[in-house]
């Protein structure tokens with residue numbers, strides 16, 4: 001059986017490895033990137049640091065060869081013909097399949113503000129090269145639009161490169177998806193004390209030029225590098241155009257099967273019954289299941305709690321599960337903060353830790369969905 005995988009991230013990797021382990025399966029992976037699958041979270045750190053190939057790439061070329069996985073780079077899928085079971089590629093090639101796995105991930109959302117083309121994003125290896133080039137040109141100030149985990153990680157790396165950073169947040173508070181108002185206020189206070197770092201909440205961007213960002217209140221901020229960190233959207237266009245059911249992502253059942261039984265989807269591109277996560281561990285689990293199932297096996301993905309961690313700008317954060325539930329208990333001890341959330345039955349459903357993260361793993365194990 002021929003399994004074709006579109007994508008070159010962790011979900012595609014896991015799917016390929018799981019499928020190739022089954023008998024009589026031919027696996028082809030087509031990634032539009034020019035480099036082998038890598039650890040995407042490392043990109044933030046690589047803005048200021050060099051890391052080894054071993055730490056960056058999931059595996060080297062020999063790994064794929066040894067497992068008979070044919071991995072094709074700079075191979076962008078443009079169209080799926082479900083009747084003929086063929087995928088058409090940008091380079092003019094056409095590849096047939098018995099089972100197709102779409103693991104095309106997500107793209108960084110760019111709001112349609114005036115001059116948005118003067119800003120960049122950090123989603124893939126090419127984006128990293130663009131940011132590094134600007135730093136090499138000697139830029140001294142940058143603006144990051146969006147104060148989420150990725151925006152703060154990037155800010156940390158830019159400060160390490162001696163580049164002053166302004167982070168703009170349209171919401172009233174920082175990290176609102178991970179923190180409750182009390183811990184968010186504590187993080188905000190800490191951020192405001194960092195030299196060369198400026199935070200503006202409750203603001204909106206009017207216009208971006210190559211040298212500045214103008215806010216709707218008239219403030220103009222000098223910026224040699226402007227980066228959007230405003231969320232991720234599913235790369236599901238190719239599936240929607242082929243008539244596969246798509247909502248926020250490609251709709252899949254718990255075995256990663258799409259509305260077309262011969263087509264599976266996994267990772268950030270997919271929308272499983274429990275909703276999309278946008279996290280590495282979730283993409284990994286979905287990729288593994290998609291590979292097994294496409295090859296004729298059986299594996300369900302059970303909904304899980306995937307924590308978010310941030311270690312940047314002096315912040316040590318662990319946030320998992322529900323931020324709000326029936327009851328909560330907050331303990332502040334010096335620089336450490338712990339907020340535990342419980343449902344009406346008294347089960348632990350969420351935890352926010354700042355500072356001391358020693359109990360994180362234990363709490364995660366105790367947590368129920």
Ligand SMILES: Cc1cc2nc3c(=O)[nH]c(=O)nc-3n(C[C@H](O)[C@H](O)[C@H](O)COP(=O)(O)OP(=O)(O)OC[C@H]3O[C@@H](n4cnc5c(N)ncnc54)[C@H](O)[C@@H]3O)c2cc1C
Pocket residue numbers: 006007008009010011012030031032033040041042043044075076077078103104105106122123124150235238266267268269278279280281283
């Ligand atoms: C800077 C950064 C830091 C992050 N840090 C963390 C973290 O600390 N913890 C965490 O849990 N998550 C983190 N994430 C999120 C995590 O990386 C993603 O959830 C994960 O990579 C999703 O994996 P995926 O394989 O589904 O998609 P992706 O990693 O997006 O991979 C999809 C691949 O498919 C390719 N592709 C897309 N369309 C096509 C096409 N038409 N044809 C061929 N190939 C195509 C893309 O180029 C890409 O290579 C981070 C993300 C970024 C960008």
